[in-house]
Amino acid sequence: MSVTADFTFSDTVAGYVRHRGDDWAQLSTLDSRDVVVHLTDRTSARLVRNLGEPAADVTERIADLLVPGQLVFSHGPVYPGPHFHCAQLTFVGEEPGHRVFDAPSWWTDQLRELARFYRRAQFGDGPVDFDRYRTGVTLHGNRVGDLQETDTISRLVYGMAAGYLLTGDEELLDVAERGSDHLRRNLRFVDGDLVYWYHGLEAGGRKLFASEFTDDHGAIPAYEQIYALAGPVQTYRVTGDPALRADIEGTVRLFARHYADPQRGGYFSHLDPVTLDPHAESLGPNRSRKNWNSIGDHAPAYLFNLYLATGEDRYLSMLEETFDLVVSHFPDDPAVSPFVRERFHRDWTPDLEWGWQRDGAVVGHNLKIAWNLVRMNSLVAKHDYRALAERIAATMPAVGRDPRRGGWYDVVQRRAEDGRHPFVWHDRKTWWQQEQAILAYLVLAGTGGDREHLRHAVESEAFYNAFFLDHDDGGVYFAVLADGMPYLLGTERGKGSHSMSMYHAAELCFLATVYRRLLVRDEPLDLWFRPRPDADFPDRLLRVAPDALPPGRVVLDRVLVDGRPSRDFDPEAMTVPLPDSTEPVTVQVRLRPTRGERR
Incomplete structure (x- = not known):
């Protein structure tokens, strides 16, 4: 008589070891439930x-x-x-409280590898030629299709510029500058003092002027114009390129002139491509609508970085208006949800019938709002900002989390x-939503010191x-x-699509480094800039704060200009006067946390 092993699925359990025996371990899951997992002589x-590291088999060390x-x-x-039944164990560190990703260079090293992957995928081992660029990238890193989307180029540019900021690798900056130039030459439309992006x-x-993406087909969605700025603004932070500054200003004017709602506040989500009317019948379900992407996404995509680069009050005011709208309109009654x-109608009445979302919640958007409210609270402290984030x-x-x-x-x-x-469709987990969780809880922990957030x-x-x-x-x-386990079907099989480029993974690496080192672990951080001789920074000041940080928590400690020490900088404001030069200069800065110092 044969015996059938009647199991229905394989599964993962995450938890902290509480007790263990020779062939079992009791784990306390993330929500503090006890689960016993059974080991065998074949458990690996x-x-x-x-990324880029060799496999680390620790089977022989399970007992330790x-x-x-x-x-x-x-x-x-x-x-x-x-x-x-435990077939495989995955350890995140070699001893409790010491994780491999606690290493100061973990996220920087990961960003280097991401940059290497996308550079090879798009341009091979030869010169960087953006005429070869394609939005579609397969799982294995091959280009597919014949379309170059503005947003995905911009997101690649962001990742390369962020990589330069953390590493000083000029090959990454070269990709960012070439990509920004390609956007300007091929995907920009100038109408008077306004700049649009194809x-x-x-x-x-x-x-293609109007979007080809299903949700936005035949319209000009605000988020495409917003993310067109992600890469150029991050590159502008590094170089001060006046041409990029002009395009950025022209696009911000576009938002103010055509997307903004002067009566009720905020920005409409879509424009008709011919009339530029957000209320045109042709927009169908996107007519007279506002949403998180058209309101809040200005901040993380480009606006924080634009304010950090310029220090201009008008951008700070735009950020403040954005987050005042978020705390006024986005929260629901906790008794309801x-x-x-x-998503909203023109008068801020919630739209609970739109397309695929209806009354669904994107978990990552909630976490993204918390993350960005904490950033904003460091610039303009308001009780409502921190309270909603908390x-x-x-x-x-x-x-929104899987507790087991x-x-x-x-x-x-x-x-x-x-x-x-x-679940609306499935119980899968996407990469960008993990990013929002990591950054939200890191910045909350770094600015508030709450151990639960950490x-x-x-x-x-x-x-x-x-x-x-x-x-x-x-x-x-x-x-x-x-x-x-990886989900490898449809558009989610690839590494490049309308929904995926280098941006979220690179943003995670950059800001996780910033938050972990400066705010959580109180470690210094080096950054690199490469201002041009004609850099268009207000007051000819290079502003080197890596993110919106709590006042007084970080100071500028050291400056090297082309490798030579300079004492010409403001530690508190974290600014460096631009030197007179006929060539670009390399400015390396060291930021130092001040927690624990007497000030």
Whole structure:
């Protein structure tokens, strides 16, 4: 008589080791439930590794590593009972409280590898020629299709410029500058003092003004114009290129003149491509609408970085107006839903019937709002900013996180049914939503010192680094299944599409480095800039603050200009007067945390 092993699935359990025996370990999951996982003589173990690092098999060290307090992922079949069979253990560090991603260079090294992947995918080993660029990139790093989308080029440019800021690698800056120039020459439309950005350029040379993407087809969506600035603004921060500054100003005027609602505030989400009317019948369900992307996405995509580069009050006022609108209109009554509302009619009445979203909540948008409210609170301190950020941070783990496996879900229903928020489509997890969680909880922990926030950040970093890094082909996966295994179907199989370029993964690496080193671990941080001789920075000052940081928490400690020490800088304002030069100069700065110092 044969016996059938009647298990239905394999699964992952994430948790902290509480107790262990010779062939079992009791884990306390992220929401403090106890699960026993059963080890066998064939259980293998690995240590989380960074992109570009060799595999680290630690099977022979399981007995030494599987100790109380250790955060670990266990994966294997689940038999009826349930009985969790451990086929593989994934350790995030070699001892409790010391994770591999705590290393000061972890995120910087990851950004180097991301840059290497996308440079090779788009341009091979030869010269950087953006005529070769394609939005589509396969899992293995091959270009596909014949379309160059403005936003995906801009997002690649952002990643390369951010990489230069952290590493000083001039090859990355070269890609960023060439990409910015390609955008200006091929995908920009100037009308008087306004600058518009085409949706894309086909290989045959045909330019597409209106969006081809399903949600926005036939319209000019605000978020495409917003993200067209992500790369050029980050490059402008490094170089001060006056041509980029002019394009940025022209696009900001476009927002003010055609997208802004002067009566009720905020920005409309779409324009008709012929009349530039946000209320045109041709826009269908996008007519007279506002949403998170058209209101709040200005801030992370370009506006924080534009203010950091210029210090101009008008950009600070635009940021303040943005977040005043967010705290006024986005929160729902907690008795109705813990999630924010994301889509609105012209009069700010919530739109709960739009397209695929209806009354669904994008988990990452909630976390993104918390992250950016904390940043804004460092520039203009308001009780409502911090209070809403704290409220979102306190409620999201119970409704948007996977408490047994780790990681953050995609889209769920805003209103609970039978005590839970049902998935809208699936229980997969996408890379960019993990980014929002990591940055939200890191900046909350770094500015407030709450250990619970830091725990959520660490657990989010652990899941991302354990499951999203593609060690075979490079880059990061678009999505993983609930248990962390890669999801490789459709557009989510690739590394480049309308929805994915280098931006979110690079932004994570850059800002996780900033928050971890300067705010969480109180470690110094070096940054590189390359201002041109004609750099168009107000008052001829290079502003080197890497992000919106709490006043007084960080000072500029050291400046090297072309490798030579300079004492001409303002430590508190974190500014460096631009030297007179006929060539670009390399400015390397060291920022130093001040926590614990007497000031």
